[in-house]
Structures are given as C-alpha cells and as structure tokens.
Amino acid sequence: MAVSEKSWCSGFLLSPLLDAEEIAGLPVPVITIERSGGNFMQINSDNFTGGKLAAELLLENHCEVFIHINNDYTTIWPSFKRIVGFECLMEGQTYERVIRRELSEPFLPSAAQAMKEIVEDLLLKYKGRKWGVFCSNDDIARLFEQQCILKHLAVPDEAEIIGYDNTPISECATYPITSVAQNIRLMAQLALDGFDNYIPCETIVPNILVKKSTTTNS
Template sequence: MSKVKITDIAERSGVSMTTVSRYFNHPELISQTTQDKIKTAIKELNYQQDNLARILVTGESNLVGVIFPHLHLSFYTELLNQLIKYGKEKGYNLIVYTSNDSREEELQLIQNLISYRIKGLILLSHLLSAQDIENLPVPVISIERVGGNFKQINNDNFTGGKLAANLLIRNNCEVFIHINNDFREDWPSFKRILGFEYEVKDLCYERFIENDLTDPYLPKATEAMNKLVQHITTKYTGKKIGVFCSNDDIASLFERQCLKNNIDIPNTIELIGYDNSPASNYAVHPITSIDQNISLMAQIAIQSLENYIPYESMVPASLIEKETTC
C-alpha cells in the first residue's frame, strides 16, 4: 500500500494543500467544519503523520522531555500518569527519563532531549542550579523547586504543614512527631516542616530525619522505621501521639511497622501523610493526607508549554481525612 500524502488528504477532504498544512501546524486558523472534514479524511486514509518531517519543516516538535530523580515515590508515578493524560489531550508525546539523583547523568539526559528538539522540559529534581536551568535553550517547567527565572509549580507546603498540625491538635494528641528523609531549606517541601512546627512549637514536639527512608521500599528503610516506631512508642508510652510524615510512602511504611508491633492506629497514634497519592489509599488503613492536587500540577505544566511565562504557580493544599485520624 502506497504512503498517504498531504495531496491525498486535500483531495479526499475537498480543500487545498495549504489548508491541510494549516490543520497540522495552526488548526486555530481554520474553521471547525474544515477541521472535521480533514480529520475524517485522515481517518479514512489511515494517515500517519511523519513527526520527523514536521520537525524539519517547522523547527517545532510535539515532544516534551520529563526528568524525574527516580520513580519509587507514589507522588512521582501519579504525576507522570497525569502528565501523560493531559499531554495526550494536547497532542504531546512525552520522553521520560530518571536521573537517579546524579547531576552528571541529568545533564547528559537534557542534552539528549535537546537533540530531539523538544518543545519544553518538565523537571522534578533539585540537582541543577537555577543558573544551569536558565542557560538551557528550551523552556523549563519545574515542579516543587523554588528560585530562578523559569516556570515553577509548587504546592502551598506551609499551609499543608499547618493543616496537618491543626488536625492533630484538634484530635487531642499530646505528642507531635515529624518524620522526614531529608532536611534542605532550599526545597519547597521544607516549608511543610515549617508550617507544622509553627503550630506545635510550644507543645511536646520532636523531629526525626532519617536518610535511610529516602526509598521507603528498601529493606534498610523498613529496618530504620521499625527502630523509629519502637523508640517513639517507648519514649511516649501512655500518651496519644500525632505523627506527620513528609510523604505518603513514608507514612505507609510507618503504618505497616505500627501494625507489626500491634500499635493501634488511630487510637494510640494518629498518622498524616503528604501528597494524597495512591499510596495513601492503598494502605491497610487509608492514610489521612495533605492533598497536593497532583492533577492540577500536571495540567498547569502542560498548559505552560503553550503559554510559557517564567513565574511561580502556587497550588493550594487541602486536608483529606481518612482512617488514620479520628
């Protein structure tokens, strides 16, 4: 079967080749009726657009680069699902990489993506400096990082931390615990710690930073969390404890270790995660969580590819109560 050409589409739909070209490159310049005619002809002819040819002719592509530091957190995998969903609606194809928390690897991946003439880059790591990003020859949309003259999409982490603390206070917790895998003041997520501590600063409060929890699905994370659960419950025996974890995956690990140690959630310990990712729903007892509105973050990121303006979009945080608080 011979390859379908633009001339075939024009002939079948009864329009000029120029109009067909506009349909592919600037559909907003032609009427909806004409678009429908061309769309029907494309379907009938089973036409497959040559994306490489389109790039060579227009200098533009429908390819979008996405770089995650890793994909073991439920927040990242759900965000990827949402980016694919909204990208598909806009006709974008995503090229997805993980940099494995390596700056050198990330720089190489970016060069690979640039060689594909990507329309833009969605970046979720903190490995590159603001200047590194500003020097890139493509529009960059960052998610959950601050600083720099490029598009940034962040959750209202400070409010999220306050929401978690206030719920635990209202529920008459006597001890307040925050568990995190890292503590970096230049990360937006640091503000969720500040928001939580702002509300509990005059109460019985303790913060635990454990790097082994970075990947909550590794054996060393399980071991570290088991020790932490035993330490907390031994130190605060007889008191109602409120625990706020930096993400849902760590919260889920905390819950599992509590159950293994026959600790009653939520009557002895109340638990709140962050992200409202699928991990919070798949837990044995669905975990109360601060919703980042992952879907809205992805939607803003995809929309920003068309209307790129280097400013920060702040996505509201909200509290989603489930079965680990009462």
Template structure:
C-alpha cells in the first residue's frame, strides 16, 4: 500500500509539501497540486481519512442512526439525507440500531471515535443524559429528546385529524386505530391523540390497538390485524399508523372476503412509494421525506458552522386520497 512518503518521492518534494496539498493548507501552486494528484492516481494512494480528520478536526462525515434500514419510510428518508449531505460535500456513515440500546450505544461510541462532524438520530433508546453528553452537533427525527437538541417532525396531530375526519366523512361507523407503541416517547403518538379527540367528539364507536415495543415486526402486524377482525368483525374503517400496517389490513380484508373500500375503508401513514403500487392503492397521510432529509442536513451543517438553529421544526403533511377510501 502506497504511503505519503511514496508520493513525495515520486513528485520530488518533501512529505510536508504533499501533506499541505492533501489538507489544502497554506499556499499551494496549481502545478504542484496536479503533480501530486497524478502521483496519487499512478500509485493508487488512498488518504487515511481518520488521520486527516484528527489533524483538521473535521471529517466531512455525518453519522446517521436509524431504527430499521429495511423499513421503506426510513429508507426513503435516508436516501434524501445522503443526497443533500453529498451536495454539501459530506458523506453518511449509516447505523442500523434495530431499537437495541446496546447497539445504539456502540454505534454512538463508534461515530465519536470516527470523528464524525455531527449525528442525525432517528432512533432513541437511551436516557436523555446520554444524548446530551455526546457533545456533537445533533438533530433528531420525530423524537424530542431534550430542549438543547433540535428535532424535525411532520405535523403528526394534523395528520391524525385528517385521517380520522375522512373516515367519518366516508360514513364509517366503527373505526379502529392501529398505533405505534404508546409507551415510547415518540411524537408520532400525537396521531393517536388527534384520533381520540376527533372520534370522541363525534361520538363514533372505536377501538385502539398498539404495536409491540420491539420495533417493526411484520409477523406481529399480521397477528394483530387478524385478531382485530376476529374480535371486531363489524369494523368498517381503519386508520393505520403506517402504510405497511395499512397494507397488512388490506391483505387481511382480501383473505376474509371483505371488499375495500365498500366494506372497509383504510388510511395509512407515511406516503411511501409502495403505497401507490398496491392494488387498491392506499389512501395515506404523506410525510415530506424529501424536506425532512434536506432540513436534517441543513440543521447539522448550521451547528457545525456555529450558527444558531431552530429547535422545533414541524413540517406540513398531505392527505393523499386513493382507492382504499
């Protein structure tokens, strides 16, 4: 493996001169830059990024911790974060926590050791003190961890209102809401709060089911939805907390011979691409994944550059009515 000393010998200059080129420090002639780059290409030299970050105290890397990379919503958000980070000269170091506290701690320690310039947190399993002690620019997604850490969220309460009111408007008499786990400190709980307020004020019969603490388990969704219809065969409207769960409801309706939307109307949440490919296409509350990704990078960049950034960042949602209502 080639070293910086090999580059210096190839070009005929000192190691210090090559180091100045690599780190863009001091005056460097265009001719020298070109010769160093040609030598690097010829010798297939790869700079030690960790060493460079220690010297410059800047790695141009952002850590991203999400709960499940296989979940379509987080996959789409990750895609947008990577795009906007790259446009700003940054790379992403992706960590898949699977909502495991031990893994999350290990990833945070790894990111700190890797000298990342900031962390975008989409997972939250630890105590508040552990996050505030990280001492790095940080942004959280759909999680309000502490007053000192900026967060981004879509308007979950408004989304819950729109979904519930649409099902009532469509004539549903008994509505089920399948929420995420209500014991977790997630802003998504506001979808449930809005559902309860609207449905109670309108006097509509309803039930609420919640998923388990252990993350995104598709087999669990299957069992939950099967039990829901077994115990409540007269349900004619479902507000699911994700499009994935809405798809599971659609599948169960097909198995039971229930017509959608004639017998059961279904609304999902997130607005993932998959939702419009399913037949019938799923009515959904769309989260602005592109804007979430763009804002996450902007807030991290602002903190890295020493700027004051807004702590609360609530983005608008959109009701997209398709074939399940």
C-alpha cells in the first residue's frame, strides 16, 4: 500500500483477497493492477488480445490440435480473458482446455508429475498430429516443454508452445519460449499517474507477442 503526498490518501492494490465491492467501499481512492469490476481505478493488460494473438500464430503455423493449459481461473479475473481470447478462434478446431491446480506451484515435484500426466494423456489422444499449446504463464510453459523433451516430442515441429508474461524463465528454457509480453512499465506509470489524475475507470494496456524458438514462425 502506497501513500501519496496529497492531503488525502490513496493506495495500490494487487491482492486478490478483496472483492470488487469491498474495494469500492474502502474509505480511500484505490488503484488496482490486474483486477476488474467496481467503482475504482483499474489498470489491466489486454488479456483478451494476448490470448487471441497466441491463437492466431498457432493457426498460422498449421497446428492441428489446440490445447490451453492453466492452473486455475475464475471468470471475474482479468486473466480469464486470455482464455476467452484464445478460444474465440477455436470454433471448428480440435481443442481442449486442461486445468490442474498442482501447476500453481511449478517448482514442486507435484507440478512436474501433473504435467507428465497431462502430456501422457495428450499423447494417447493426439499422437501424430501437430499440437499448438497455449499456457497461462511461462512457468507452466517451461514444464510442458520439459515433458516434451522427455517424451521425445520435437519442439516446435511436433508441438508449438506459447507462454504468458515473457518472464526471464521463458528466455532460460532449453528452447526459449514464445510468450505474450505485458507492458509492465506502462502499467506502473499509469498507476503512478493515477495519484494526480484519479478517475474510477478501467484502462487497458496493449500486449505484444514475442516470438522465440518454440514456434516455427519466429
């Protein structure tokens, strides 16, 4: 929580523990980052377009089966729009959404085991067809890439992978992972500017797709 130098207080909020009504009812103006809904100032990335960009690239690269892998979601999270953006182009395609909560802790053995099970199940269903895989973050994408290597699936010829956030781990993977990059610098600047120009509204910040080694059109 940050405090401005004005005579009134305001604050940043990233925590998901308060719902929109509770935030709007706070006695100070609040600026949220990656939270939506309610009568307060919201700075959110364009999650819908991020998911859509991932789908467009995988379709362009002639993938035959499309898979979204996520650890969890609710429809009120801004990040849910990543799924909506991806799925809006999946009509008529072979598509599967995979949710495993074990992936929330990507560095634990339980996450690796969950991803092993996911890949083994996909091999039973779709072996011999080119996969286009969109993961909800780069940590999950790294786990998926690791299992592809262990299962001798060629990346990107047999499985293309796109992550989200363009974090350093996407660069450090065995094959650097194509990822959707959020403009964190601009989001932070807009939040800071909100102290001087506070308007209870939602501002959407564009994302870009950073192509790397896990997609063929890179």
